[in-house]
Amino acid sequence: MRKKNFKRLNLLLALIISFSIVLSPALNSNVQAKGKKEVKNVILLIPDGTGITHTTLARWYKGGSPLAMDEIASGLIRTYSSDAVIADSAPAGTAMATGFKSHTGFIGVLPDVANMPLVDAIPKGEERRPVATVLETAKLKGKATGLVATSEFPHATPASFASHYPKRSDYNTLSEQMVYNNVDVVLAGGYSELTPAKRKDKEDLIKVLKERGYGVVRNNEELSNFKGNKVWGLFAPSAMPYDKDRTENTPSMATMAAKAIDILSKDKDGFFLMVEGSKIDWASHANDPVGVITEVLAFDNAVKVALDFAKKDKNTVVIVAPDHSNGGMSIGDSGLDKTYDNEPLSTFxxxxxxxxxxxxxxxxxxxxxxxxxxxxxxxxxxxxxxxxxxxxxxxxxxxxxxxxxxxxxxxxxxxIGWTTTGHTGEEVGLYVYHPKGDRLTGVVQNTDIAKYICEVLGTNLSETTKTLFLQADKAFKNKGALVTVDSIDKENLVLIVSKGETEIKFPQNKDIAIVNGKVVKMPGVTVYSGDKEKIDISKWYVSQNAVDLIK
The missing domain is CATH 1.10.8 (Helicase, Ruva Protein; domain 3)
Known part of the structure; x- marks a missing residue:
């Protein structure tokens, strides 16, 4: 009897093992699918200049209840730049956009110096080289792209995702690149930056947008009624008003985020969207707690819009990542030195x-x-x-x-205490939602934001840089071409390449080549990252498609 039971047990075990072997590929594939990071869409929301105190105070202001971003808190971000402990918004935005830390004032380009811990040195000759952004990688993969901000659109953070120049204050250059970089949706302030009256080059970039098929809307009603797939919404001559001060005809951050998602999500290939709460930072510079609180809450409403979409969509990653903190704000000041631990909310x-x-x-x-x-x-x-x-x-x-x-x-x-009207260098909060739980967690570098975005979108920053930003002089000379620059008009520089009967003109900041008088569109903009007064031929960068025009 025992022998029969033993034989039956062996037979049962053999059947189980055989069955598990047959099923194991399917089981393994389920495990792999569950752990797979890649998704169709990424929404990156940046509360500029926001530290932990900013969000704490905003929670108390709304009665202590959680913010929308609280449920996806996942870690901390180190915000230092390539050569300084405290970051400016330009290198901080550039780090999250490109995966490279950079220098104060530099937008979308490598720094001159990289001497902070855990930062690779810049190879000689690579200083101020444009490097691809996560927006540009998404665009090359066929995804729709968008930028939302409450500042003027060529301000440091939005500019870091769609332009490349080592001078954040040069709005003429940055705004032109952003127009010609073919971002599908741009919603912000800064209408005047596109008008001939404001521009040194006297170009009418509003006209250019309309010729390229964009709708241009100026207020909340026009934005609400817009039905197309490509739009620039410019809701103020410069920066938009604080949420506390705006009228009904100016859209909120949440409204702009919702409209951007609605338009971009029509693309079957997916989308990348960056939303910035720009003026949290500005209020912090002014040590204005009312501005800080109300802007944080307005930003958090946009986070809720993004999370609601992502949870329903199930194919979208949402990241909330401040670029740095600002103001050294504290709940409690020196006036409470002896009573701080007995103060109720009614004190504040x-x-x-x-x-x-x-x-x-x-x-x-x-x-x-x-x-x-x-x-x-x-x-x-x-x-x-x-x-x-x-x-x-x-x-x-x-x-x-x-x-x-x-x-x-x-x-x-x-x-409410403040230590400075400038930025500060401490870590800031990181918040991540991934539909399958593959979140970025722990204490991370600001450059890890860009790397994570590329992981989940299945894109590659270094390959995109090689596609969009080749050193023009070297690349064309390798093909036996002559390279010169027409610099008579300092505001409209033109790279000229000639070989045999072929002459190609590449206007700075534009996505076009003029081949023997015929206009050809390129996949990226021509970038000159050098001094306009003293032309350096080695600082011109063009796409691989541009180089391929010379046979």
Missing amino acids: LPPLKAAKLTGEGLESKINSEKTNIKEVMSYYYGVSDLTAEEEEAIKNAEPGKLNYTVGPIISKRAH
């Missing part, structure tokens, strides 16, 4: 809750003679005890800088 919140506008929005309420300052501060901020010194400071505030005066006045009453 009433002066913040009383505000009906930010310091910037308040400026329009003060008359030209500045005789109504006490009345304005009482009505719009609930401040009935304004001192003579504070009144004088408001009276003497520079135009456009009132928030730098009002912010500290409110901070003092709310016991």
Whole structure:
């Protein structure tokens, strides 16, 4: 009987083993599929200048309830640049866009110096070389692309994803590249940057956009009614107003994010979208806690829009990644040195809750003679005890800088501390949602954001750089061509390549080549990253397609 049972047991085990061998490929493939990172879409949301205190204060302001981003908190980001502990927005944005740390003021190009820990040195001759962005890798893969910001569109962060130049203040260059880089959706401020009156090159880039099939909308109603697939929404001459100050005809961050997702998600190949809460940073520079809180909450509403879409779509990664912190803000100041551990919420919140506008929005309420300052501060901020010194400071505030005066006045009453009006160098929060749980976690570098985006989209930054940004002089000379530059007009430089009967002109910042007078479109823009006054032929970069035009 025991022998029979033993034989039966062996037979049963053999059947189980055989069955498991037959099934194992299927089981293994399920495991692989579950762990696969690649998705169709990525939404990267950047709350500029946002530290942990910024989000903590915003939570208390809304009653202590969680922010939308809280549920996807996953780690911390190290924000330093290639040669400094505290990062400027240009290299910080560039790091997240390209996977390379860079130098203050540099947009989408390598730095001159890389001497911080864990940063590779820059090979000689590669300084200021343009490097591809995650937006450009997505575009080459056939995906739709979009940028949303509350600053003017060529400001440091949005510019870092769609342009390349070592001078963040050169809006003429950055904005032209962004127009010719064929981003499908751009929603921000900065209408004047595209007009001949503002531009040194006198080009009408609004006309260029319309000729290229873009809708150009100027207000919330026009954005809502837009039905096409390519749009630039420009909702202010320069930066958009703070959310606390905006009217109904100016779209919120959440509205812009929702519209961008609606348009971009029509593309069957997927999309990449960057959304920046630009003016959290600006409020921090001004030490304006009302601006900080209301901008964080407006940004978080956009995060909710992105997460709601991603959870329903099940093929979208959402990343929330501040570029750096700002202001050294603290909940509690030196006035509470002896009582800090006994202070209730009522110590901090009433002066913040009383505000009906930010310091910037308040400026329009003060008359030209500045005789109504006490009345304005009482009505719009609930401040009935304004001192003579504070009144004088408001009276003497520079135009456009009132928030730098009002912010500290409110901070003092709310016991919000600040250490600086500049950026700070500590780590910032990282938040990631992946439909299959393959999240970026732990303490990571800002450059890891770009690398992770490429992992989940199945794209390659180095290969895209090789495709879009070859050193033109070297590449064309290897084909026996002569390379010169027409620099008569410093605002409209042209690279000229000639061989035999072929002459090709490559206008700086554009995606076109003019071959013996005939215009040919290129997959990327021609970049000159050198000095406009002293032309360096080695600093011109063109795509592989451009080089292939010379036979």
